[in-house]
Amino acid sequence: MEYISTIIMVCVIIWGVMQKRKIYQLEKELNSIKEQIEYSIKSTQGLILTSTESVPIKELVKSINNLLNAYYSGQVNCKKQKETMQQVMTNISHDLRTPLTVLSGYIEILEEKSSKIDMPEEIVVIIHKLSIKIKNSVRLINQFFNLAQIESGDIKYDIKKYNITSLCREIVLGYYDLLYTKGYDVEINIPEYPIFVRIDKKAAIRIIKNIIDNAIKYGDDGKYLGITVEEKEKEVYVLFEDHGQGIENIEIEKIFNRSYTLSDTNKNYESSGLGLAISKNLANGMNSDILVKSIPHKQTVFNWKIKK
CATH class of the missing domain: 1.20.58 (Methane Monooxygenase Hydroxylase; Chain G, domain 1)
Structure with missing residues (x-):
């Protein structure tokens, strides 16, 4: 009887080891599939390969490859439609x-x-x-x-090192008569020392003017405009602040869309939005970005983040 118990125990142990090896192999194959999927999505190319003998996993890989092919096809069609639309707009x-x-x-x-x-x-x-x-x-x-x-992509950027503090100060001075006439409280926090960043000068001028125009047009209720230049370790922030009606959180990500107009709850902000869309695209074209934070009826800040 003891002999039979020992045999059963040994069999259970062997079965357990074999199951553990199967589970380990299954996890290894699934991790490989996961990594291949991530690479394929990022690179928009390639299909999933596996040497498994497992029929369910083979079927899974087949289904994933079908989805990837559909995804690649959709990406190509989307790109073609976008290019066609851009050409039509032009x-x-x-x-x-x-x-x-x-x-x-x-x-x-x-x-x-x-x-x-x-x-x-x-x-x-x-x-x-x-x-x-x-x-x-x-x-x-x-x-x-x-x-x-x-x-x-028809715009070619002439990226060079420019003194952003001097450029900002020069542009803001051009608005002083308008701001004074409209009764604005203007607060300028631009360092006296030069801060150099790599930008296209014409594009940078347009970005700064577009954001200031936007602040004056839609932040007029608050009669306040603040311009700040902050130097960080690897970036420079150019901050534009107004105290107008502001933007609701649900609207923030949409204001840079060229076809977007704000909802009826914010009609005073309604516009074509092209100035901000142009600014966002120009900033991205120079490997920088424009972010927005807003507390409605209190403070709205556009932050142009530029890499040094």
Whole structure:
């Protein structure tokens, strides 16, 4: 009896060891599959390979490879659609710019003539409104055209070392008359010493102006504009602060989308959003980024993070 118990115990131990080896081999194969999936998704290429004899795992790998093929195909189609849309936007913008520019010229002539001859007041008002609408349309079309160029990669960046403190100070000075007239409280915290960063100067100027324009246009309720330049170990922060209506948290990630307009609960902020979309794309093109934090009706801060 003791002999039989010993045999049973030995068999159980052997069975346990064999099961443990199977589990270990299964974990090893699953980890290999996991690593291959992660690599394939990151590189958008390749399929899963396995030498297992397990039929369920073979079927699993087959299903995963089918999904990966569908994913790769979707990525290619998405890229083609994006490129097509960018080309369409470029073509439409280009086709509209010329007639709008010509129309703008005619409106300017009418405005000039209306100031020299006696015209009914309502006609003068209409001409003035038309002038504003045409100029806004031309500006909007130019923004669409520029954004399409940026997103398609047609913009070439001339990256060099520039003194960001000097550049910020120079741009802010250009806004002082406007800010003074509008009754803004302006707080500038820009170091006197130079801080050099690698940027495209034209793109940087546009980013700074776009964000300041945005702060003035949508933060006008608070009558406050703060500009701060902070130097970190590996980055430089250019901070733009206003005390206007602000942005709800659910809106933060969407404000850089070119087609996005804020919800009805925030109508005062409603706009085309192209200025911020252009700024975000330009910043990303220079290997930097723009982040936003906002406490509605209290403080909104745009942070342009630039690598040294």
